[in-house]
Amino acid sequence: MADMTEMSLKDRLEESVKRYQQTGHYQGITRLELKETEPFRYEKVYSELRGALVSARETALHISASPIVRNIGELCFAFYTPEGDSVAVSTGIITHVHTMSEAIKFMIRQGYETNPGIKEGDIFCNNDPDLGNVHTTDVHTIIPIFWEGQLMGWAGGVAHQVDIGASTPGHDPVATANRFEDGFYVTAEKIGENHEVRKDFKIRAQRSVRTPLYWDLDEKCRIAGIYMVRDAVHRIIREEGFSYFQQFMLEAVEEGRQIFMARIQERLVPGIYQTASFMDAPYKGKAWHPEQNHDFMMHAPMTITIDAEGHFKLDMDGASGPGPFPFNASEGSMQGALWVQITQTLVYDGKVNDGSYLAAQHYFPPGSWCNPGNALLAYGTPWAYLIPAFTGMFRLLSRGYFARGYREEIVSGYGFTGDPTQGGGTLSNGAYFPVSNFELCAVGLGARGTMDGLDAAYAMWNPEADMGDAEVWETVESGLLYLSRRFKPDTAGYGRFRGGSGWESLRLVHGVKDLQLYSWREGRVFHGGAGLFGGYPGATGYRLFVKNTKFYEMVAQHQPYPLGDPDPAARELDTGLGGDCFVSRDALILPQPFQSGDVWLSLFSGGPGYGDPLERPAEDVVRDAEGNFYLPKTVERVFGVALGVDDQGQFSVQPDETDRLRRDILAEREKMSVPYQEFWERERQKILQKQLIEPVKRMYQESMTLSPQWSEKFKSFWSLPKTFAFELDNL
Amino acid sequence: MANDDENKKTVQALISGELPWAEMKDLMSGTKDPERFRVVRSILQSMVPFPEKILLPLTPHLFIVQKQSERIVKCDCGYEFGDYRTNWKYFSRVRVRDSEESLKSLYHPDQGVDPQWMELREFYCPGCFRLLETEAVPPGYPVVFDFQPDLDSFYRIWLKEPLD
Numbered sequence: 047m048a049d050m051t052e053m054s055l056k057d058r059l060e061e062s063v064k065r066y067q068q069t070g071h072y073q074g075i076t077r078l079e080l081k082e083t084e085p086f087r088y089e090k091v092y093s094e095l096r097g098a099l100v101s102a103r104e105t106a107l108h109i110s111a112s113p114i115v116r117n118i119g120e121l122c123f124a125f126y127t128p129e130g131d132s133v134a135v136s137t138g139i140i141t142h143v144h145t146m147s148e149a150i151k152f153m154i155r156q157g158y159e160t161n162p163g164i165k166e167g168d169i170f171c172n173n174d175p176d177l178g179n180v181h182t183t184d185v186h187t188i189i190p191i192f193w194e195g196q197l198m199g200w201a202g203g204v205a206h207q208v209d210i211g212a213s214t215p216g217h218d219p220v221a222t223a224n225r226f227e228d229g230f231y232v233t234a235e236k237i238g239e240n241h242e243v244r245k246d247f248k249i250r251a252q253r254s255v256r257t258p259l260y261w262d263l264d265e266k267c268r269i270a271g272i273y274m275v276r277d278a279v280h281r282i283i284r285e286e287g288f289s290y291f292q293q294f295m296l297e298a299v300e301e302g303r304q305i306f307m308a309r310i311q312e313r314l315v316p317g318i319y320q321t322a323s324f325m326d327a328p329y330k331g332k333a334w335h336p337e338q339n340h341d342f343m344m345h346a347p348m349t350i351t352i353d354a355e356g357h358f359k360l361d362m363d364g365a366s367g368p369g370p371f372p373f374n375a376s377e378g379s380m381q382g383a384l385w386v387q388i389t390q391t392l393v394y395d396g397k398v399n400d401g402s403y404l405a406a407q408h409y410f411p412p413g414s415w416c417n418p419g420n421a422l423l424a425y426g427t428p429w430a431y432l433i434p435a436f437t438g439m440f441r442l443l444s445r446g447y448f449a450r451g452y453r454e455e456i457v458s459g460y461g462f463t464g465d466p467t468q469g470g471g472t473l474s475n476g477a478y479f480p481v482s483n484f485e486l487c488a489v490g491l492g493a494r495g496t497m498d499g500l501d502a503a504y505a506m507w508n509p510e511a512d513m514g515d516a517e518v519w520e521t522v523e524s525g526l527l528y529l530s531r532r533f534k535p536d537t538a539g540y541g542r543f544r545g546g547s548g549w550e551s552l553r554l555v556h557g558v559k560d561l562q563l564y565s566w567r568e569g570r571v572f573h574g575g576a577g578l579f580g581g582y583p584g585a586t587g588y589r590l591f592v593k594n595t596k597f598y599e600m601v602a603q604h605q606p607y608p609l610g611d612p613d614p615a616a617r618e619l620d621t622g623l624g625g626d627c628f629v630s631r632d633a634l635i636l637p638q639p640f641q642s643g644d645v646w647l648s649l650f651s652g653g654p655g656y657g658d659p660l661e662r663p664a665e666d667v668v669r670d671a672e673g674n675f676y677l678p679k680t681v682e683r684v685f686g687v688a689l690g691v692d693d694q695g696q697f698s699v700q701p702d703e704t705d706r707l708r709r710d711i712l713a714e715r716e717k718m719s720v721p722y723q724e725f726w727e728r729e730r731q732k733i734l735q736k737q738l739i740e741p742v743k744r745m746y747q748e749s750m751t752l753s754p755q756w757s758e759k760f761k762s763f764w765s766l767p768k769t770f771a772f773e774l775d776n777l
Numbered sequence: 778m779a780n781d782d783e784n785k786k787t788v789q790a791l792i793s794g795e796l797p798w799a800e801m802k803d804l805m806s807g808t809k810d811p812e813r814f815r816v817v818r819s820i821l822q823s824m825v826p827f828p829e830k831i832l833l834p835l836t837p838h839l840f841i842v843q844k845q846s847e848r849i850v851k852c853d854c855g856y857e858f859g860d861y862r863t864n865w866k867y868f869s870r871v872r873v874r875d876s877e878e879s880l881k882s883l884y885h886p887d888q889g890v891d892p893q894w895m896e897l898r899e900f901y902c903p904g905c906f907r908l909l910e911t912e913a914v915p916p917g918y919p920v921v922f923d924f925q926p927d928l929d930s931f932y933r934i935w936l937k938e939p940l941d
Contacts, residue, residue: 311935312809315833317926324915326894343894343915354930395806445924449833451817453791454804496794496801536888542837543794570891572913579836580908582897585888614887631891657837658908683882715906718872718879719899725871726920733917739893742915763919 051196055159059129059151072131072300072401080290080297091286091294092134092397098278099123099136102203106271112208112260113522114217115267117514118487120206123271125279126150128197131400133295139184139206141386141507144403146186146202148178148378153234162236166192169238169269171247173210174231175425180379181372182228182426183210183217187268191276193288199295201275203268208482208522209470211255212426214637216468217482219426220566221636223335223370228426230254243269256470257480302393302401309392311356313455314446319350321438325431326570326741327371328632337370341741343571344373344415345749346435347756350442359407360384360439364756365414367748372426377417379428380410380435383507387439390509391455414752430566433462433506437574437654440492444578448495456495458539458578461548461651463489463505464567465587469637471525471561479524481563485531486650488513490538490546493581493656498666499546501533501675502650516551525558526646530609534585534649535677538670540684541581541655542662547675548584548652552610554597555644562637563646565589569633574654581655582684587633588614590647596624597643611647613677619647659685660708664699671697686711730764736773743772788816814936825853832940833926838907839865841928843941848928856904864922869900869909875916892916 050058065074081088102123107116115121122138130150135143149172158164172186173179179186188202212219212229222228230251237247243265251265252258283291327342345366351359368374385403393402410417415431437459444456469481488511491504505511516528529552537548555561572583590611600607600623608618620627623645633649640646667687670676678697681687688703720728732738738746750757750771761770790796791804810816821840822831829842835850841861842851850858850865858865874880875896880889883897890897890913898912898920912921932940 312811315926316930316935317924318922319924320921321923322914322918322921324895324913352927354927354934356935442924445835449835449924449926451788451813451834452809454801496791496796497798536885540883570894571915572890572895572897574913576897576911576913579838580899580910582883582911583913585884586890588887614885629887631887660908712906715872715899715901715908716870719870719901719906720872721903722867722869722871725873725898729873729917738915738917742894742917745915746917760919764917 055128055154055164055197056157059154062129066404072303072404073296075296075300078297078301080294081301088294088297091282091291092298094282095125095134095278098275099125099134102271102274103136103138105274106203106267109270110263110266111205112263113518114208114482114484115205115264117518118484118512119510120484120508121204121267123201123203123275125275126200126202127295127299128199130154130200131299133298133399135398137510139204139508140389141180141382142184142186142204144385144400145178145180145184145378145382146188146204147400148381149186149234150188150200150202152177156234164190164197166190167240168236169241169243170234171232171237172234174233175376175379175428176421177234178378179376180382180428180432181218182212182231183207185232185264185268187265187272189272189276191279193280193283198288198292199279201272201279203271205264205268207255207264208260208480209256214564215256215470215480215562216564218429218466218468218566219372220564220634221334222372222424222426223338224424225422228372228424256478298397299399299401302397302399303405304401305396306388306393306402306405307356309396310352310358313392313450313452314352314443315449316352316354316356319442319445320348321442321575322347323434323438323573323575324571325434325568325573327373327430328570328634329371332634332636334636335370342369342371343741343745344431344434345745346416346431346438348435348438348442350439352446357407358405359409361409362414362416362435363409363411364749364753365411365416366745367413367752368415368418368420368423370424372424373415373428373430374418374423374425375416375428375432376425377410379432380416381408383432383436384408386507387436391440391443391457411752427566430464433464434568434573436506441575441578444495453495456578456656458492458545458581458656459574459654460492460504460506461489461546461584461653462568462573463487463507463651465565465633465648465650467526467553467563467565467646467648469561469563472559473525474557474559476559479522481523481526483519483523483648485513485519485551487511489651490548490584490653492653493539493541493543493545493577495656496543498544499538499653501547502549504546504653525556525561527554527556528552529554529645532610533674535612535674536680537585537652538675539577539582539584539653539655540659541577542657542659543581543655544662544670544675545577545581545584545653545655548650550610550650551648553646553648555640555642555646558642561640563640564635564637565633565648567633567649567651569631577654578656580658582659583654584652587649587651589630589633589635590619590628592619592623592625592627592645593640594625595643595645597645612674619645660711664701664704668697668699682707733764733766738772740775744774747772747774784810785816785820788813789820792817792820827851827855832928835924836909838902838909841926852902852904852907854902854905854907856902861928862925864920866900866910866920868903870903870906872899872901873897874899
């Protein structure tokens with residue numbers, strides 16, 4: 047094969063793609079010669095590189111970082127080949143490892159080597175979702191790494207900003223309808239030379255966001271980290287030799303690909319796996335823009351096909367359309383999400399790099415919400431659609447693990463990392479404070495195939511989930527104090543194994559001159575389809591806050607006040623604080639003014655369940671009740687377990703009554719169910735008799751318009767006329 | 778032999794959900810036993826009350842089995858759902874929770890779905906009324922065919938075992 051080092055970067059990238067297409071191997075490498083001849087040396091070099099990346103992350107966030115980055119580690123670092131393929135990654139928000147790869151490839155394809163030039167000491171920055179990012183709040187800093195004058199790789203770091211200067215304060219805006227409200231855009235820009243960020247860029251960036259100090263701290267953090275990576279790479283080259291390291295990089299990526307392919311044949315079963323996820327975007331009556339004033343629903347069908355040779359293809363044909371809201375997800379963000387899911391399930395102990403990305407074929411339909419191909423749309427909060435979409439992927443792979451007997455690998459999905467309390471305000475002393483909360487980075491994991499899901503300890507985009515210390519959030523969000531943090535009963539999906547539990551935070555607005563708050567989560571739909579093998583989905587969220595409370599009077603009079611909303615049927619927050627309690631099933635809320643003494647509830651999701659809840663051992667259900675994971679009445683109704691309570695308030699199982707309850711539930715299933723054919727006819731009539739509401743009809747019509755195949759499948763399933771279409775109000 | 782017995786005991790505990798966490802972690806972190814499929818299949822075969830050979834476990838209660846010349850989906854209670862290439866849900870009993878009333882026995886309205894936006898479908902075995910799958914979908918959504926395995930390729934190419 048030709049020596050690529052003499053080629054332009056653009057030609058190298060094209061040649062790399064061509065070699066992969068022709069051979070099915072990264073850069074055409076069919077044999078891992080270094081690994082085969084000196085396996086210990088090869089693994090040592092990989093470990094050194096990986097260790098350098100982890101070390102860079104752990105060190106950099108203590109050198110300089112905003113509280114959001116330092117508190118829960120919302121950053122990561124990665125090392126790339128000259129063509130932009132990741133070789134090794136740190137821990138942290140590694141969903142961005144692939145998005146930075148897309149940004150590097152964008153710069154190469156755009157001919158940056160010629161203009162603006164790529165030379166030693168250059169510093170690049172990107173946060174444009176349309177060419178390789180999730181949302182503008184995730185900011186990449188990338189440097190080329192040279193050795194003896196030759197570009198030999200890239201180091202990249204990404205950190206999540208407290209604020210990106212969107213039309214409303216915060217990191218996940220909800221009121222935006224187009225790109226021009228997304229905030230500060232840096233589109234693959236050269237921001238520094240001679241190892242120094244240009245002063246004019248620094249000034250522009252810091253004047254473009256509401257929290258210039260945090261921007262500055264995070265930029266210094268990323269730069270500190272990527273230079274530590276560069277130094278580590280140089281050290282390894284000095285020890286191992288340049289030609290060894292060049293070959294090592296390529297073999298490591300190819301090995302990542304080979305590991306992924308081997309894992310498929312080792313752990314799955316060939317066939318077709320299908321699921322679908324949904325999300326509500328209820329803007330009607332809330333929107334600030336006329337074009338946004340509708341209720342929307344997201345459709346995320348997902349099919350994974352494993353063929354006889356073990357090739358993996360993920361297909362989202364049938365996805366609904368984009369819209370005038372910030373939930374649109376670029377193709378790059380979907381690729382990043384696919385990659386981060388793969389790294390947590392099939393290849394978590396392998397070489398985690400772009401090798402597995404290359405091996406995972408994917409199709410995100412052009413023109414749909416998950417690949418709009420339209421830079422003018424708003425991309426401020428793609429997570430709202432992207433997170434639900436990928437919960438199905440765990441479930442699909444889990445069907446393969448189950449069939450193959452590897453039950454320890456099963457995960458039935460995950461809770462929704464939603465309800466980020468956001469906004470900003472002014473303290474009574476005139477100081478601005480952001481509200482950019484990230485405690486959502488710890489929701490319930492779905493039930494496993496052998497045990498319950500993790501409680502309050504999972505985030506799909508950051509395998510190192512962490513809710514952070516309340517005290518640190520209070521330091522940043524200094525006008526919003528914590529009254530409580532506690533498990534939220536009945537949020538864990540029911541099942542033989544229950545989902546990991548969700549939880550809640552109760553916040554008090556205190557000492558402010560003004561404050562606006564907003565948030566988003568699913569409210570009208572379960573976000574992730576369902577549970578697995580008879581498990582139920584975890585609970586949805588809702589919106590609750592109380593204004594004009596008597597909180598301060600109650601405190602002055604030493605009266606007890608409510609500490610949460612553990613049982614909505616016996617709610618205390620609606621009357622227990624006085625004032626005006628707002629409750630809505632729409633968890634989505636646009637910015638609203640608040641004043642001191644107001645109280646705000648945040649709800650964090652539980653994971654879906656696994657298996658029939660009637661098969662959950664009664665003793666486990668008792669522990670659920672004792673741990674406040676389920677209310678006693680839920681235990682009885684859903685799990686059919688009769689609880690006794692002693693004088694000390696300790697629960698126990700009433701065996702005879704439990705047997706009777708479980709028999710009753712089985713009998714009720716028989717009574718309330720119908721044969722499939724009857725179900726099919728009833729369901730069909732819902733379509734024919736036009737019983738569907740506007741957002742549901744719109745969702746179907748978008749999917750049918752974007753995909754003739756999905757349209758044909760839909761009409762064929764319900765035996766609808768070929769000319770069938772939904773009638774919609776004008777959008 | 779002792780190792781085989783030990784392995785079988787571990788897998789039995791894995792299937793019953795009683796494997797202690799420390800051993801589970803070892804299974805997750807360790808090299809996968811390439812014989813796991815055969816071990817699991819053999820244990821499951823000894824647990825079901827019917828003689829047909831299990832070809833593939835689909836769910837904790839459903840199996841694809843060889844019944845004479847047919848390959849059908851069968852529940853461990855003995856109920857037969859038909860050819861595995863047809864969605865077994867078409868032969869199930871279905872309860873649809875598509876009203877506030879039917880949903881509220883599972884979820885408080887604030888924590889459940891709006892039935893105009895989404896319904897909850899429960900698919901039961903007509904023989905034993907075990908809950909086999911749930912679907913949370915908008916009204917009018919086509920029933921999902923969760924998994925259609927390519928049995929021939931799996932046995933002949935991946936397992937290198939005849940599919941009788």
